[in-house]
Amino acid sequence: MKIFCSRANPTTGSVEWLEEDEHYDYHQEIARSSYADMLHDKDRVFKPMAAAAAEIVEKNGFRDKIMVINKHSTEVTVGPEGDMPCRANILVTELFDTELIGEGALPSYEHAHRHLVEENCEAVPHRATVYAQLVESRRMWSWNKLFPIRVQTSLGEQVIVPPVDLENCPGAPSVCDIQLNQVSPADFTVLSDVLPMFSIDFSKQVSSSAACHSRQFEPLTSGRAQVVLSWWDIEMDPEGKIRCTTAPFWAHSDPEEMQWRDHWMQCVYFLPQEEPVVQGSALCLVAHHDDYCVWYSLQRTSPEKNERVHQMRPVCDCQAHLLWNRPRFGEINDQDRTDRYIQALSTVLKPDSVCLCVSDGSLLSVLAHHLGVEQVFTVESSAASHKLLRKIFKANHLEDKINLIEKRPELLTSEDLKDRKVSLLLGEPFFTTSLLPWHNLYFWYVRTAVDRHLGPGAVVMPQAASLHAVVVEFRDLWRIRSPCGDCEGFDVHVMDDMIKRALDFRESKEAEPHPLWEYPCRSLSEPRQILAFDFRQLVPPRLLCAEGTMELRRPGRSHAAVLWMEYHLTPECTLSTGLLEPADPEGGCCWNPHCKQAVYFFSPVPDPRAPLGGPQTVSYAVEFHPDTGDITMEFRLADTPDS
Numbered sequence: 001m002k003i004f005c006s007r008a009n010p011t012t013g014s015v016e017w018l019e020e021d022e023h024y025d026y027h028q029e030i031a032r033s034s035y036a037d038m039l040h041d042k043d044r045v046f047k048p049m050a051a052a053a054a055e056i057v058e059k060n061g062f063r064d065k066i067m068v069i070n071k072h073s074t075e076v077t078v079g080p081e082g083d084m085p086c087r088a089n090i091l092v093t094e095l096f097d098t099e100l101i102g103e104g105a106l107p108s109y110e111h112a113h114r115h116l117v118e119e120n121c122e123a124v125p126h127r128a129t130v131y132a133q134l135v136e137s138r139r140m141w142s143w144n145k146l147f148p149i150r151v152q153t154s155l156g157e158q159v160i161v162p163p164v165d166l167e168n169c170p171g172a173p174s175v176c177d178i179q180l181n182q183v184s185p186a187d188f189t190v191l192s193d194v195l196p197m198f199s200i201d202f203s204k205q206v207s208s209s210a211a212c213h214s215r216q217f218e219p220l221t222s223g224r225a226q227v228v229l230s231w232w233d234i235e236m237d238p239e240g241k242i243r244c245t246t247a248p249f250w251a252h253s254d255p256e257e258m259q260w261r262d263h264w265m266q267c268v269y270f271l272p273q274e275e276p277v278v279q280g281s282a283l284c285l286v287a288h289h290d291d292y293c294v295w296y297s298l299q300r301t302s303p304e305k306n307e308r309v310h311q312m313r314p315v316c317d318c319q320a321h322l323l324w325n326r327p328r329f330g331e332i333n334d335q336d337r338t339d340r341y342i343q344a345l346s347t348v349l350k351p352d353s354v355c356l357c358v359s360d361g362s363l364l365s366v367l368a369h370h371l372g373v374e375q376v377f378t379v380e381s382s383a384a385s386h387k388l389l390r391k392i393f394k395a396n397h398l399e400d401k402i403n404l405i406e407k408r409p410e411l412l413t414s415e416d417l418k419d420r421k422v423s424l425l426l427g428e429p430f431f432t433t434s435l436l437p438w439h440n441l442y443f444w445y446v447r448t449a450v451d452r453h454l455g456p457g458a459v460v461m462p463q464a465a466s467l468h469a470v471v472v473e474f475r476d477l478w479r480i481r482s483p484c485g486d487c488e489g490f491d492v493h494v495m496d497d498m499i500k501r502a503l504d505f506r507e508s509k510e511a512e513p514h515p516l517w518e519y520p521c522r523s524l525s526e527p528r529q530i531l532a533f534d535f536r537q538l539v540p541p542r543l544l545c546a547e548g549t550m551e552l553r554r555p556g557r558s559h560a561a562v563l564w565m566e567y568h569l570t571p572e573c574t575l576s577t578g579l580l581e582p583a584d585p586e587g588g589c590c591w592n593p594h595c596k597q598a599v600y601f602f603s604p605v606p607d608p609r610a611p612l613g614g615p616q617t618v619s620y621a622v623e624f625h626p627d628t629g630d631i632t633m634e635f636r637l638a639d640t641p642d643s
Contacts, residue, residue, distance in 0.1 A: 011629025137188035170314035180266035421455030522587035
């Protein structure tokens with residue numbers, strides 16, 4: 001049976017109706033779930049989906065001992081006519097996320113103790129403890145606040161300052177979860193020891209009510225308190241002999257034996273405001289939580305034992321944290337990146353230029369104004385981004401200098417542009433709807449739609465873009481696609497087969513976005529330009545196609561092809577959303593930390609226990625479909641033919 005699904009096309013900007021298999025959402029959810037990563041986690045207690053669990057129970061001969069109840073635990077009934085004949089005396093769960101409580105562990109445990117288990121039951125895991133460490137980090141702070149942006153002009157330096165409400169905003173309420181082991185120790189200064197903030201005993205009644213926990217400490221050095229790094233560990237047994245921890249390497253008891261995980265990472269929390277701290281002067285770090293979220297504050301004095309520290313969960317009231325995600329904040333705060341745009345703009349701007357800027361929440365219009373453009377128009381399609389840009393313009397006394405238009409760029413009229421012809425069409429390009437690198441080709445469709453508003457000889461920046469690829473071997477990320485086979489003596493091929501069927505449905509021929517600065521890899525081939533897009537021309541009516549092979553020049557296991565976009569602002573100035581520099585002699589890669597790259601996994605994933613094979617090549621066929629804006633691709637591994 002087929003069904004129609006609506007899709008907002010991020011590349012063309014249009015809404016489309018597509019015919020899909022009725023189980024499309026199911027297959028996509030399984031394919032992208034990373035269940036394999038969880039099963040590869042040797043420390044983890046896990047609960048597969050009910051259907052697969054029932055098959056696994058049957059296959060392993062436990063049908064008469066294990067009953068799978070396909071319900072949420074809060075819907076399970078106890079009694080002669082219920083799902084369970086009586087209350088249980090052992091509670092085994094896995095309800096944790098990177099933040100520990102973000103998947104509803106507290107209300108689920110609370111309900112289980114009240115309705116499903118006996119008093120004084122045993123729980124596996126038995127106890128969890130949340131740890132925190134206060135740090136100063138300009139890099140991580142740049143993911144949460146807008147820094148002053150410096151613009152060097154012929155008349156001297158201009159500074160774009162953030163509005164006061166952006167500076168005072170506590171930020172987004174959601175945790176920033178990352179692979180903290182990939183943040184260089186040079187990017188932060190430790191201000192406190194590791195502090196155990198609070199523990200939860202799962203064998204006793206658990207409360208989901210809001211609470212706070214305070215820990216006094218003396219700063220190890222003077223600095224500016226900005227960020228709280230946090231992780232947790234769980235003790236499986238009452239004696240604490242069997243432990244599982246998500247600690248980063250510097251806080252791990254045995255860094256050489258760390259278990260890599262992508263389902264449990266580490267947490268970065270931003271304090272509402274940065275605060276100066278003095279070495280040796282006692283302070284109090286307070287962890288607050290409700291039923292689903294954790295947040296932190298810094299107090300000068302410790303609360304009394306029975307005193308509650310009342311602080312609401314941080315909520316963004318400046319709009320910026322609702323529109324810009326953490327990588328986008330970092331991108332806007334990247335002064336080197338800004339300087340590249342300034343350099344490129346300086347080569348094409350003229351005093352009488354009329355500039356039209358098209359990107360979501362972009363400050364390019366301010367750069368153009370400070371560089372001397374006569375008239376600047378900028379388009380923001382959403383009311384929220386329009387409001388944010390208006391605040392930024394007002395804080396910099398530009399509200400009457402830059403024309404801010406709230407409209408989809410395809411709908412622009414000559415009246416919107418005050419009957420002026422555009423001499424410079426400018427984009428980063430960046431659009432909030434983009435998930436994969438090439439989705440920002442929406443700029444090309446906008447350029448085509450506004451062609452009638454461009455004057456003779458108008459300049460388009462960037463003038464072109466190109467799609468690039470490289471074959472890589474991942475240190476760890478391959479695990480999310482690797483079959484498990486056997487898990488602690490259980491045959492779980494059923495799960496492997498289910499994931500493979502879901503991948504074969506479509507996902508095996510699609511790329512998925514990953515921020516590769518968090519996932520180390522080695523390049524096995526040289527980077528290859530796959531497709532080119534000329535923004536000086538209209539979107540063509542015909543397919544753009546590329547076929548070829550990539551030779552693997554380094555030994556290794558070929559896990560995936562990684563793809564990214566490069567934007568050619570001018571012939572001399574290019575910005576990459578992927579590789580920032582050539583690989584080192586061993587193939588080590590340096591990825592743009594503000595962007596996600598597209599990963600096309602080879603199938604099947606090479607077995608890490610198998611010996612390395614001989615030289616290989618990767619063949620590819622890539623097509624850009626201008627009618628839909630989609631890029632379809634297929635990459636295949638093949639042995640190098642004998643010479």
